[in-house]
Amino acid sequence: MPSFEPVTAALRVLEVLRALNRLREASVGDLFRETGLNRPTIVRMLETLIHAGLVARHPTKAVYVTTGRTLELSSGYQTHEEMALAAAPILAQLHAALQWPSDVSVFDGDAMVVARTSRSEGVLHFNRRPGYRAPLLGTSLGLAFLAFCDPKTRARALAALTGSDDPWNAVIQDPASLDRRLARVREQGYASMNEDYSRTAYNGVASAIGVPVLIGGVAVGSLNLMYLRNSLDEADVVARFVAPLREAAAEISGALAGMRGG
Structure with missing residues (x-):
């Protein structure tokens, strides 16, 4: 547990930086809609990030962009790289065969981090680049991992989510129901996106x-496959995909094993 209370200003500047990174370029109004922070606060946070060399004003538009210096912030995190290398050709083949995009992810404490994606190549263009953190109990990536990970990892992950007010995490308060849900995933061999998360992240149009x-x-x-609900229902997706x-x-697993010397 942390020893001290967090510095509120630091949390806000990081929230603005994360939002800008997701949007790629954004006005103050865009960041207001994304974060809910008031506009004067957003301007102060942007000015702070500009002084730090992490953000710049666009030369011709009234928007802000991140700079190459932001790459330094992720240089120490390497867990996803092995998975990304192993999965890259397999994801490309999967997309060519099924025509729906996929993500492959690794566990990171309280979320799944997308290591590689084929989204940019398909009909779904949602902003889920490598590095996106997929909620454990909201996404099929998270639920598939939790159902099949070792019990100690599962216990630590669920403990990290205690106190969350996200609707897909409410099931933590009912351990028996959560156990049944994960047992069902193990029995089926696959997980489905949580309905609350689908509505929140995709307005219910994708799963x-x-x-x-x-x-x-x-x-x-874990590995997923995204689809539009007006094109396919879940029964079709399960039967076909x-x-x-x-x-x-299994191919990704074999590639990982090969990279690790068998």
């Missing part, structure tokens, strides 16, 4: 199924 990436029967990551998704996950 996903996800499967674990297993080594020795234990999840080391769970098997190839599992095959792709």
Whole structure:
């Protein structure tokens, strides 16, 4: 547990930086809608980030952009790189075969971090680049991982989510219900996106199924497939795509094992 209360100004400047990074370029109004912070606060946070060399004003438009210096902030995080390398050709093949985009992810404490995606190549252009943090109990990536990870990792992950007011985390207050949900994922071999998360993140128009990436029967990551709900219902998705998704996950597992010397 932290020893001291957080510095509110630091939390706000990081929130603005994360929002700007997601949007790629944004006006103060865009950041207001994204973060809910008041506009004077956003301006102060942007000025702070400009002084730090992490943000710049666009030369011709009334927007702000991140600078190359932001890459320094992620240079120490390497957990996703191995997964990204192993999965890259397999994701490309999967997308070519199924025509719907996929993400592969690794666990990071209280979320799944997207290591590689094929979203930019498909019909779904939602802003989910590598580095996006997918909620554990909201997404098929998170639920597939939790159902198949080792019990100690699962316990730590759920403890990290205690106190969250996100609606998809409410099930933590009902351990028996959560256990049944994860047991059902294990029985089926796949997870589905939480309805509350679909409504919050995609206005209910998109969903996903996800499967674990297993080594020795234990999840080391997860793989999903996104789809539009007005094009396919979940029964169709399960019937058509769970098997190839599992095959792709097994290929990624084999590639990882090969990279680790078997």
